[in-house]
Amino acid sequence: MDHLLPPEIVEAGRAFPQALAACADLDGLLRLKGAYVGREGSHAARLMDLLKAAPKEQKRDLGAAINGLKQEWEEGLKARQTELETAKKNLTALASNWDPSLPPPVPARGALHPLNRLMDRLVEVFRPLGFHVEEGPEVETEVHNFDGLNIPEDHPAKASSDTFYLAAHPELLLRTHTSPVQVRTLLRVAPDLVRLGGTRFLAPGRVYRKDEIDPTHSPMFHQVEGMLVGHGIGMQHLKGTLEYALRALFGPHTEIRLRPSYFPFVEPGCEVDVSCPLCGAKGCRVCKGSGWVEILGAGLLHPNVLRHAGIDPEEWSGWAFGMGVERMAMMLSQTPDLRLFFENDQRFLKAMGGLD
Amino acid sequence: MWIERKALAAEIPAAAALDTRQLCELLAALGFPVDGVASREGTEVLDVDITANRGDAMSHRGVAREVAAKLQQPLTPLAPPPAAEGAPKVTVRLESPACPIYATALLSLGAGGTPMETQAFLLALESSPKGLPAVDASNELLHRYGHPTHAFDADRIQGAVSVRWAKAGEKLVTLDGVIRSLTAQDLVIADEAGPIALAGVMGGEGTKVTEATRRVLLESAWFDPKTVRATARRHSLHTDASHRFGRGADAAMASVARDLLVARLQTWAGATLEGAWTVGSLPTPDAKVLLPEAMLTRVAGEPLTLTEASEILHRLGCTVELHPEALVAQPPTWRHDLTIPDDLAEEVLRLRGYEHIPSVLPALEGPPRPLAPAYLQRQALARRLAHLGYLQTVTYGFISPEADAAFAVVGNAPEGRTLANPLGQEYSVLRGTLLSSLRATAEQNLRQGVREIRLFEVAPTFTSGPQGPTESYTLGVVWGGTLGGEDYLSPARPVREADLVGIAWDLGLDSRPEVRSLGEGLFGFELPVSDLPQAGARIIPAFRAFSRFPAVERDLSLLVNLGQSYEALASAMRAALPGTMLQDLRCVDVFRHKSLPEGRQAWLMRLRFQGDRTLVGGEVDGWVASALAAAEALGAKLRA
Numbered sequence: 001m002d003h004l005l006p007p008e009i010v011e012a013g014r015a016f017p018q019a020l021a022a023c024a025d026l027d028g029l030l031r032l033k034g035a036y037v038g039r040e041g042s043h044a045a046r047l048m049d050l051l052k053a054a055p056k057e058q059k060r061d062l063g064a065a066i067n068g069l070k071q072e073w074e075e076g077l078k079a080r081q082t083e084l085e086t087a088k089k090n091l092t093a094l095a096s097n098w099d100p101s102l103p104p105p106v107p108a109r110g111a112l113h114p115l116n117r118l119m120d121r122l123v124e125v126f127r128p129l130g131f132h133v134e135e136g137p138e139v140e141t142e143v144h145n146f147d148g149l150n151i152p153e154d155h156p157a158k159a160s161s162d163t164f165y166l167a168a169h170p171e172l173l174l175r176t177h178t179s180p181v182q183v184r185t186l187l188r189v190a191p192d193l194v195r196l197g198g199t200r201f202l203a204p205g206r207v208y209r210k211d212e213i214d215p216t217h218s219p220m221f222h223q224v225e226g227m228l229v230g231h232g233i234g235m236q237h238l239k240g241t242l243e244y245a246l247r248a249l250f251g252p253h254t255e256i257r258l259r260p261s262y263f264p265f266v267e268p269g270c271e272v273d274v275s276c277p278l279c280g281a282k283g284c285r286v287c288k289g290s291g292w293v294e295i296l297g298a299g300l301l302h303p304n305v306l307r308h309a310g311i312d313p314e315e316w317s318g319w320a321f322g323m324g325v326e327r328m329a330m331m332l333s334q335t336p337d338l339r340l341f342f343e344n345d346q347r348f349l350k351a352m353g354g355l356d
Numbered sequence: 357m358w359i360e361r362k363a364l365a366a367e368i369p370a371a372a373a374l375d376t377r378q379l380c381e382l383l384a385a386l387g388f389p390v391d392g393v394a395s396r397e398g399t400e401v402l403d404v405d406i407t408a409n410r411g412d413a414m415s416h417r418g419v420a421r422e423v424a425a426k427l428q429q430p431l432t433p434l435a436p437p438p439a440a441e442g443a444p445k446v447t448v449r450l451e452s453p454a455c456p457i458y459a460t461a462l463l464s465l466g467a468g469g470t471p472m473e474t475q476a477f478l479l480a481l482e483s484s485p486k487g488l489p490a491v492d493a494s495n496e497l498l499h500r501y502g503h504p505t506h507a508f509d510a511d512r513i514q515g516a517v518s519v520r521w522a523k524a525g526e527k528l529v530t531l532d533g534v535i536r537s538l539t540a541q542d543l544v545i546a547d548e549a550g551p552i553a554l555a556g557v558m559g560g561e562g563t564k565v566t567e568a569t570r571r572v573l574l575e576s577a578w579f580d581p582k583t584v585r586a587t588a589r590r591h592s593l594h595t596d597a598s599h600r601f602g603r604g605a606d607a608a609m610a611s612v613a614r615d616l617l618v619a620r621l622q623t624w625a626g627a628t629l630e631g632a633w634t635v636g637s638l639p640t641p642d643a644k645v646l647l648p649e650a651m652l653t654r655v656a657g658e659p660l661t662l663t664e665a666s667e668i669l670h671r672l673g674c675t676v677e678l679h680p681e682a683l684v685a686q687p688p689t690w691r692h693d694l695t696i697p698d699d700l701a702e703e704v705l706r707l708r709g710y711e712h713i714p715s716v717l718p719a720l721e722g723p724p725r726p727l728a729p730a731y732l733q734r735q736a737l738a739r740r741l742a743h744l745g746y747l748q749t750v751t752y753g754f755i756s757p758e759a760d761a762a763f764a765v766v767g768n769a770p771e772g773r774t775l776a777n778p779l780g781q782e783y784s785v786l787r788g789t790l791l792s793s794l795r796a797t798a799e800q801n802l803r804q805g806v807r808e809i810r811l812f813e814v815a816p817t818f819t820s821g822p823q824g825p826t827e828s829y830t831l832g833v834v835w836g837g838t839l840g841g842e843d844y845l846s847p848a849r850p851v852r853e854a855d856l857v858g859i860a861w862d863l864g865l866d867s868r869p870e871v872r873s874l875g876e877g878l879f880g881f882e883l884p885v886s887d888l889p890q891a892g893a894r895i896i897p898a899f900r901a902f903s904r905f906p907a908v909e910r911d912l913s914l915l916v917n918l919g920q921s922y923e924a925l926a927s928a929m930r931a932a933l934p935g936t937m938l939q940d941l942r943c944v945d946v947f948r949h950k951s952l953p954e955g956r957q958a959w960l961m962r963l964r965f966q967g968d969r970t971l972v973g974g975e976v977d978g979w980v981a982s983a984l985a986a987a988e989a990l991g992a993k994l995r996a
Contacts, residue, residue: 102843102844103843104843104845105842105843105845105846106843107745108744108745108808108810109745110741110742110743110744110745110746110747110748110810111742111747111748112738112739112742112748113747113748113749113750115750116738116748116750120735123727127727129717129720130720130724130725131724132724132725132726132727132728133727133728133731135728135731137816137827138753138816138827139786139818139824139825139827154582154585154586154589156589159589160776160777161777164754164775164776164777164778165775165776165777166772166773166774166775166776166786166824166825167771167774167775167776168771168772168774168820168824169772169823169824170776172824172825174753174775174786195722196722197720197721197722197723198721198722200718201725206753206815208753210777210779212779213779219752219754219779219783220752220753220754228718230718230719230721231721232654233654233718234654234655234656234657235655235656235657235705235710235713236656236657236658236713236714236715236716237657237716237717237718239657239713239714239715239716240714240715240716240717240718241717241718243715244717257710257711258710258711258713259384259385259387259389259710260385260386260387260702260705260706260710261387261407262387262407262408262409262410267696267698267699267702268655268698268701268702268705268706269702270710271389300655300698302698303696303698317654341750342750342751342752343797343800344747344749344750344751344797344801344811345800345801345804346747346801346804346806346809346811347804349747349748349749350747353742353747
């Protein structure tokens with residue numbers, strides 16, 4: 001189409017990219033803009049005059065050529081303007097001590113301890129099912145820690161080789177599990193159980209056992225207890241609840257598996273395995289190639305546990321579970337040594353908090 | 357417990373068809389998970405986890421019974437040729453109900469030893485053969501059939517044998533060479549000279565079988581589980597025998613095990629049976645248990661017929677009567693753990709397989725309950741501190757007496773919080789303070805070379821009381837090292853006490869916390885969580901009107917004495933100002949320099965006024981003048 005245009009304009013079109021690049025600042029760019037697309041006297045203005053004067057049969061082709069040129073110039077000018085504006089802003093910032101390429105001041109970042117985060121998450125998972133949180137003291141009586149849980153009076157766990165006792169109060173001990181919270185809560189709600197419509201709660205907390213400190217043992221660790229009491233509660237309700245909760249924790253494709261086991265305070269009792277959340281049950285180091293990881297112990301409440309609280313096991317039934325928080329945290333994070341959770345090295349705490 | 361594959365298959369031939377993985381899965385599904393598999397003595401052994409309630413399963417025969425019931429395949433019959441019983445050769449008296457039955461035999465030993473395959477069997481189970489047929493056979497029977505037996509050197513027994521309670525203070529040297537001082541609660545087997553065995557726990561050194569033994573007197577009895585458990589615990593003597601008797605052995609096995617032992621001694625050692633006899637009788641069978649159909653349905657989560665339940669219980673050895681809405685089961689002599697309906701329901705579910713249990717969410721029967729305000733407060737507090745840059749720690753609840761004394765409140769006697777059996781002195785006191793633990797953690801991190809450390813913990817601390825320690829949640833915060841200096845805009849400065857006060861105020865404390873110096877550039881405070889405000893009951897607090905008129909700020913540079921109390925000065929100035937107009941008064945800078953008069957410092961006080969109208973310059977000047985006058989009354993002077 002160039003033959004329709006005056007040669008000096010064709011030449012100006014060719015020179016445009018170079019002229020644009022040569023603009024070092026916004027003032028220069030403004031001058032270039034005036035020369036090419038300004039309202040008066042610019043190349044674009046001359047072209048419009050040319051179009052007006054052109055014979056009718058040429059108008060269509062000429063119009064297309066002119067529009068193409070104008071569009072090229074306008075877009076080029078706009079892009080260059082953005083570039084020059086950014087450079088100017090950076091230059092101004094540098095003048096005021098602000099270099100956007102330098103690392104900015106970042107507020108100090110803290111983190112919740114991984115064990116607390118995991119316990120908080122478990123509470124969140126169970127909240128929609130109507131579970132609240134119950135707590136109890138760490139210094140407990142034998143009745144709450146053992147007897148009320150149908151643990152026989154000569155059970156080896158009661159021995160001073162397994163359980164910490166207080167010197168000045170031989171009847172007091174450090175709770176060996178969060179299950180005494182079951183006993184306390186049942187005793188408290190028993191008179192009101194009908195009005196309350198049973199009870200369902202989680203009991204997260206610290207527990208103590210007389211184990212020497214090593215990579216897999218600690219004299220203090222954390223458990224989360226779960227308990228539900230209602231009418232006609234059976235193993236199906238335990239399975240349904242745990243399936244929901246463990247899927248909420250580990251993902252919707254998680255499978256659970258109940259295996260028979262024994263704890264004095266439940267009957268029937270079971271261990272619960274979850275399909276390995278790390279390898280998707282394909283088999284890995286964490287699940288020892290089996291695809292399953294043992295996650296908690298559970299069962300239907302032994303009638304003696306209900307009776308101890310004055311609750312009629314003919315009318316009420318329920319289930320309970322208990323899980324080790326450290327065990328789950330170690331599994332999820334593949335932390336090789338339990339002691340790391342109690343050493344509180346800031347590098348560990350930050351990494352576990354998702355920082356750094 | 358180790359289970360040898362071939363010995364298991366000898367009891368339940370159908371198990372031979374399973375590969376190791378299938379067998380492990382089958383056992384796990386029955387409630388006996390396999391913790392490991394090993395290869396020993398050219399054979400494969402499984403480490404099977406047997407729960408404490410299942411003493412009956414603590415043998416190859418016991419595990420085989422379970423496998424047989426699950427696979428619905430027959431067990432190999434256990435019918436040794438019965439030893440012909442005759443008149444007692446030695447008088448045996450049962451003087452305690454804790455031993456209702458005692459089968460025995462007297463044999464003369466000939467030549468021979470323990471067969472190689474038996475020695476290999478014992479080695480595979482990590483039990484060492486002694487090369488003495490009477491000892492090894494007894495040991496083998498225990499692992500194979502679960503019934504503990506014992507052989508005495510008959511020529512070292514003096515007179516009649518009795519099973520009786522020990523006399524307090526009586527002595528017995530047990531097979532492990534330890535001199536045991538007995539109590540009246542220990543059941544013993546004794547001859548006329550004194551105890552020769554701790555019943556169901558361990559034999560005595562003085563009557564043990566040796567290379568020189570020519571005649572053996574066997575013991576195959578049944579002892580009360582509780583008695584055996586108590587004796588084992590009292591003497592810290594936990595043996596294969598005490599584990600099995602302590603969990604409840606099968607009394608019907610007493611004479612069978614004796615017969616098996618006799619047969620082995622005859623075959624292995626050419627022994628001659630001089631006589632076999634049994635004293636006492638089988639104990640009363642355990643009570644029958646009733647299982648209502650409704651309960652079975654509730655526990656199982658779906659209707660199960662009593663016929664199906666009955667068939668399963670029958671496979672486990674129960675004798676079952678069917679009634680219209682319930683069944684009644686007589687547990688077999690080896691199952692002492694089946695005592696309530698729930699136990700039977702569990703057995704039915706267990707044998708069917710827990711994988712058949714349906715999955716149902718329990719309906720809500722009552723209104724859900726909110727989370728307790730104190731719990732929410734702690735959660736919010738921890739989150740707030742994490743946002744402020746603090747790392748949450750978890751440290752042990754017990755510490756050393758010295759660490760406790762460093763910060764625990766005077767009057768909180770450590771004696772009331774001391775453990776009777778701590779892991780060590782450094783873990784012996786339930787802590788009355790979090791600061792010692794936090795200090796140790798902070799120091800350990802600073803030693804790693806971190807510039808700045810911010811830590812907090814929310815945990816119970818313990819206070820001694822007449823009824824024992826009481827617990828209350830405490831917040832501990834430590835902060836130390838160098839603040840800033842990590843980027844080009846934040847100048848470096850050491851962390852100061854004042855920074856910790858600021859944090860406490862940020863958390864809502866309405867007083868000044870006691871900030872403790874914990875070491876070089878390290879500070880901390882702790883306070884009861886209950887001192888901090890809980891979220892109000894109102895979702896959104898009540899509206900309080902605020903001024904829309906412009907504020908006026910005035911700065912006063914005051915020369916005050918070093919040692920001047922800021923609180924005293926600030927409250928004197930506040931008192932001199934109209935409360936409705938004064939919005940804020942604070943010291944925004946402190947200047948100390950030798951150019952100032954001796955003993956003086958300069959405080960830059962900033963006063964901010966705002967009211968329900970536009971303020972006039974003149975009235976503000978008047979207020980500032982009265983504030984200055986109040987300051988001057990305390991010795992301050994306007995700095996020129």
